[in-house]
Amino acid sequence: MQELKRYRVYDLLKKDSGYLVDSQINVKGWVRTRRGNKNVAFIALNDGSHIHSIQVVVDVKAFGDDELLRNITTGSCISVNGRLVESQGKGQTLEIQASDIHLYGTADPEKYPLQKKGHTLEFLRDIAHLRPRTNTFGAVFRIRHALSYAIHKFFNDNGFFYLHTPIITASDAEGAGAMFRVTTLDPKNLPLNEKGEVDYSKDFFGRETNLTVSGQLEGELGALALSNIYTFGPTFRAENSNTSRHLSEFWMIEPEMAFYDINDNMDLAETFLKYLVAYLLENCLDDLEFLQKMYDGELLGRLQSIVDSRFERLTYTRAIDILERSGHKFEFPVKWGVDLQSEHERYLVEKEFKCPVILTDYPREIKAFYMKQNDDGKTVRAMDVLFPKIGEIIGGSQREEDFDKLSNRINEMGVPREDMWWYLETRKFGTAPHSGFGLGFERLMLFVTGMGNIRDVIPFPRTPQNASF
Ligand code: 4AD
Numbered sequence: 021m022q023e024l025k026r027y028r029v030y031d032l033l034k035k036d037s038g039y040l041v042d043s044q045i046n047v048k049g050w051v052r053t054r055r056g057n058k059n060v061a062f063i064a065l066n067d068g069s070h071i072h073s074i075q076v077v078v079d080v081k082a083f084g085d086d087e088l089l090r091n092i093t094t095g096s097c098i099s100v101n102g103r104l105v106e107s108q109g110k111g112q113t114l115e116i117q118a119s120d121i122h123l124y125g126t127a128d129p130e131k132y133p134l135q136k137k138g139h140t141l142e143f144l145r146d147i148a149h150l151r152p153r154t155n156t157f158g159a160v161f162r163i164r165h166a167l168s169y170a171i172h173k174f175f176n177d178n179g180f181f182y183l184h185t186p187i188i189t190a191s192d193a194e195g196a197g198a199m200f201r202v203t204t205l206d207p208k209n210l211p212l213n214e215k216g217e218v219d220y221s222k223d224f225f226g227r228e229t230n231l232t233v234s235g236q237l238e239g240e241l242g243a244l245a246l247s248n249i250y251t252f253g254p255t256f257r258a259e260n261s262n263t264s265r266h267l268s269e270f271w272m273i274e275p276e277m278a279f280y281d282i283n284d285n286m287d288l289a290e291t292f293l294k295y296l297v298a299y300l301l302e303n304c305l306d307d308l309e310f311l312q313k314m315y316d317g318e319l320l321g322r323l324q325s326i327v328d329s330r331f332e333r334l335t336y337t338r339a340i341d342i343l344e345r346s347g348h349k350f351e352f353p354v355k356w357g358v359d360l361q362s363e364h365e366r367y368l369v370e371k372e373f374k375c376p377v378i379l380t381d382y383p384r385e386i387k388a389f390y391m392k393q394n395d396d397g398k399t400v401r402a403m404d405v406l407f408p409k410i411g412e413i414i415g416g417s418q419r420e421e422d423f424d425k426l427s428n429r430i431n432e433m434g435v436p437r438e439d440m441w442w443y444l445e446t447r448k449f450g451t452a453p454h455s456g457f458g459l460g461f462e463r464l465m466l467f468v469t470g471m472g473n474i475r476d477v478i479p480f481p482r483t484p485q486n487a488s489f
C-alpha cells in the first residue's frame with residue numbers, strides 16, 4: 021500500500037478542510053457500518069477523533085477484491101487510501117473514494133458484541149473494554165478530556181500551582197472512616213504484637229496506611245507556602261453506597277487558597293464552574309449536541325443557564341426553614357441538625373430557586389474537624405455548592421486557622437492526634453486565614469453530559485462488588 025499522509029477524521033470533517041478536496045489522503049479507523057450493493061459499498065469509518073464518521077465509497081468492480089470487502093464488517097479496523105471529494109449524498113460534506121484498503125483486523129460479525137446498534141448503557145458497562153468505540157462513550161471521553169484540560173487551564177491562567185498530593189496516606193482527612201487499606205502483609209500470616217493485635221510496624225511503611233479520601237490536608241500545606249494551589253487526582257472511599265452518584269474511586273479537584281475567606285471561596289467556585297461549562301459549550305458542541313439528541317433534550321439549555329445564572333447563596337439554617345415550610349413530603353424528614361439528602365438539595369435547586377445554590381454555615385456536628393468555627397458555637401464556615409439534577413457537586417469551607425480551636429476540635433472529635441502533628445504545626449508557625457473546596461470531577465461530568473449514572477462518565481468505574489477491567 022502506498023504511503024500517504026494520514027488525516028484524522030476530525031481534520032477531514034472540520035470546517036476548514038476544503039483545501040484538501042481532490043487530494044490523495046490516508047485515513048485509519050474502525051468500521052461503524054458497511055452498506056451498499058454489488059456495485060458500490062459505503063463504509064462509515066471512525067477513529068474516535070470526532071462524533072461523526074467519514075464515509076468511504078468503494079467502487080466494487082474497479083476495486084476488484086471481493087474477499088477483502090466481505091471482511092470489512094462492523095468493528096473491523098482498516099487503513100484507506102483515496103481521494104477526498106465533495107459528497108453526493110445527504111448528511112455528509114466530504115467523503116473518500118477509496119483506491120486501496122488495508123485490513124488491520126477483522127471482527128467476526130457473529131461474535132462482535134457491538135455488531136448491532138442500540139445497546140443499553142447497562143449492557144455496555146459489562147463490555148467496558150469495547151464501549152469506547154460507541155458514539156456515546158466516544159463523546160463522553162472526549163468531553164472528559166476537554167474538561168480536564170479546561171480545569172488545568174483555568175488554574176494556570178489564574179496563578180494557581182498544581183500540587184501533587186499523595187495517594188497513599190497515613191491520615192483520614194474527612195474523618196469518614198471508610199478507607200481502603202494499603203498493606204503488603206500476608207493475610208494468612210499476620211504479625212501480631214503482645215496484645216494479639218496486628219503489628220503494623222512490620223508492614224511496608226512501618227505503620228497503617230490507606231488510599232487517600234482527599235488531598236486537602238496536604239493541599240493546605242501547599243497553600244500556606246505557595247498561596248494558591250490545586251490538586252487534581254484520584255480519591256478513594258470505601259463506603260458501601262450503590263447509587264448513581266457515588267464511586268469508590270473518583271477524581272477530585274481541590275483548590276486551596278491562603279488569605280481567602282468563605283466569600284472569596286464561593287466567588288472562586290462560582291467563577292470556576294461557569295468557566296468550565298462555558299469552555300465545553302465553546303469547544304465540545306458536536307459531542308454535546310449528540311448527547312442532547314440521544315439522552316437529554318434539555319442539556320444545552322441547562323448548561324447555558326449555569327453560565328447565565330447567579331448562584332443563590334444562603335445559610336443551612338435558612339434552607340432548613342424553607343424545606344420545613346415547603347409542605348413537600350420528603351423520604352428523609354428535615355429538621356435543623358440533619359445532613360441534607362440529595363432530595364432536599366434538589367428541592368432547593370430545582371423547585372425553590374431554579375438556579376445553583378450555595379449553602380453555608382452548616383451545623384458543626386455533621387462537618388469535618390478542620391472547618392472554621394463560627395462564634396455561635398453551633399455552626400462552621402462550610403459551603404456546599406448544589407446543582408440541578410446532581411445535588412452536591414462541591415464541598416468546601418474556610419479552614420480553622422486558630423491553633424487552640426483546631427486542637428480542641430481534634431480532641432473532641434477523637435481524631436488521632438499523633439497522626440495530625442504536622443497539620444497542627446501549620447497553625448503554630450505562621451498560620452493564616454485560608455479556604456478551599458473539593459469538586460467531584462465525575463459529578464460535574466454527570467451534569468455536563470446529561471448522563472444519568474456516574475458509572476457512565478468514567479472509563480473504568482469502581483463500585484462495590486465491581487472492579488473488573
Ligand atoms: O464533600 P467532600 O467529602 O469534601 C472533601 O473531601 C473536602 N476535603 C474537599 C475540600 O474542601 N478540599 O467531597 C467533595 C466532593 C463532593 O462535593 C462530591 O462532588 C464529590 O467530591 N464526591 C464524590 N463523587 C463521587 N463518588 C463519591 N463517593 C464521592 N464523594 C464525594
Ligand code: MG
Nearest residue numbers: 404412414415
Ligand atoms: Mg460533602
